[in-house]
Amino acid sequence: MSEPDHLVGDNLKKGIILKALSGFYYVEDLESKEMIQCRSRGLFRKQKITPLVGDEVEFLVESDGNGYVMEIGPRKNELVRPPIANVDLALVVFSVKEPDFSPKLLDRFLAVIEMNRIEPVIVLTKMDLLSEEEKQSIEPTINYYREIGYEVIETSSKRQFGLESISDLIKDRIVVICGQSGVGKSSLLNSIDHTLDIQVNEISKALGRGKHTTRHVELHKLSEGLIADTPGFSSLDLDQLEPIDLSQCFIEFYERSEQCKFRGCLHENEPRCAVKSAVEAGEIIPTRYENYLQFLTEIKTRKPKY
Template sequence: MLKGKIIRALSGFYDVQLDDRIIRCKGRGLFRKKQVTPLVGDIVELDLDSPQASTGMIQHVLERTNELVRPPVANIDHALIVQSITEPELNPILLDRFLVLAESKRIEPVILFTKKDLASSKISEHANYYKDAYEKIGYQVIETSTEPDLLVQSLESIVKNRVCVIAGQSGVGKSTLLNRIEPDLNIETADISKSLGRGKHTTRHVELYQLLGGFIVDTPGFSSLDFAELTLEELRETFIEFERISEHCKFRGCFHINEPKCAVKDALETGEIESFRYKHYQLFHEEIKNRKPRY
């Protein structure tokens, strides 16, 4: 049986890359009965309608290393989390929501700051504070260039031989970024809505683009992420700087909220942990704790 990767999903059809060919496929009716939905990024086994046909049928979806619900993508190596410095302004709480999601799925995040060329010196200074803070935690932060050659140079080593999802709030420049790397893509972009301060939705389906020796998934923009499936225990593990320190907490399984002799709260007092990160952790903890049960 032939094996390929789903690179596009649209209206019940799946485009599967099979060596140097693209095969338009449908999924077996059995998938619906078993509630299996093939996703972009899936490795699948398929049969062709005939040896030279460009159409076929997906017979089996191989086991995934990870998957996201929104966007619906599987087997991701890196999450390229795009945050604009201005228009819309940098949003650290939203950035941390993306980081939590990536960490919970064991996807390595890389933070991309865009639109520095549009920012005032004051806004740039504000962004530099967060760049330094996230690099101190251990995250890779890249300030993207408007020069295509420099942009390719900064991203090639991250994307090559990997599947990367590019994610971020609408209007931060995700599609513009991809078009700058490969102008032939011609992905639709839109201006920021002045009344809402966010971009109009321009990406209407999930697609895996072959770029820089790997794959990048351009995804529909969205401005919020909920933690519907995340537990308090999982949340605690997604703040990676807390994890390194928590072994010194007095109580095993400390949630770093009300427990005495908490090493994380001690580190907060000394400045070893950034106050904005701890504040976001408290907010997310409260959100999950007060989440209404789903039946």
């Protein structure tokens, strides 16, 4: 279809992009709740603007029923991976077994989510797979995240517990569900709402990781909210973070930073650092601080982009 060379103000409708696929944007009309297949204006390409899932938009419907995204509303945030805008909440999903729980990867996710000013909730899956001894071993770490202010929900899709708490969180919000492959994200969503039928692949026992089953970003209606199921991945870039930003993304570090001797303290080698003192006093767990130092080194030594 050819792009309209005119704007008819009375015909503009308001909607939200629920899916992006192969150059098309599927927009839900906020008034009629009808889904309209749209393309974006050529002007956006010239301005290097890409419509994102989650965008509030104004669109024009042509006589053939197809549409054009004409205006994109202001974004309160946007993620690069997955490419999605206006996220209210991030469900950070980690399994406690198969694959094993990884505090380092969790801290990486939390840092990026905190940078984007999105509220994170930690969701632990496959709790039914833990022996009593294994549960006691992981409990202090789980409790630490609760103590520093994160909500942690323990779940089992197989035994159907913890799901109601997630449903309550999703209501009236745009939510992204993220985490490494094979942790049970799709199983979790399908357990909350069986009509979703999101594709699920069993974790590859030979490789010890899951396969990428999700091919595009899409917002699904779930528990009176919208949730995006996104491709699993085992790493997360810290490209958008500067050293001083990282210290603000570790919430218990940020709370103590005012007590440091130096303003802009990176909690590395500086004297009279409140964060290092808290680590020595056992108030901050060593693994969390070690992960922070590794991320800091990664940011400091990355090659500049040209």
